Amino acid sequence: MWTLDPSRKEVLRFAVSCRALTLVLQVLTRFLGSSSPVVYWFPAHLLQHQEPLLRTIEIMPWQPLAGNSSPLQKLPRNCIMRLLCNWKTCSLVTRCILGYFLTYWLLGLLLHCNFLPWT
Structure with a gap:
């Protein structure tokens, strides 16, 4: 595994949090739109x-x-x-x-x- 410098860690953390937020929003809107x-x-x-x-x-x-x-x-x-x-x-x-x-x-x-x- 490569070593991550602090700037790469921040970018990785930002990318992971954006992806998690996107998935949560997609699941919530699909759930609300299809079941309510x-x-x-x-x-x-x-x-x-x-x-x-x-x-x-x-x-x-x-x-x-x-x-x-x-x-x-x-x-x-x-x-x-x-x-x-x-x-x-x-x-x-x-x-x-x-x-x-x-x-x-x-x-x-x-x-x-x-x-x-x-x-």
Whole structure:
């Protein structure tokens, strides 16, 4: 084994502590995200009470279309896609929630594919 001078010991200690902190954060966020639905209930609660576009979906989930339209158009649209298509008319709370989840998804996709630590 090589001898470590004081500067190498500090760098090694820093690297080990950073790795341990990263692992602890990854495990905690995976545990909380997969086992606790409260993390997802609260944004859903805020979206249902703050967003008028979602209230209209609850009352009338789809619009009956003319008889000559395709069968795919008669299916109800995804609520999230409806919110994203009407981004400018959404409330500030809805924009913040959607922005957070989209940013989290995109960063996770980019960092995980590059073998960087991400939960």
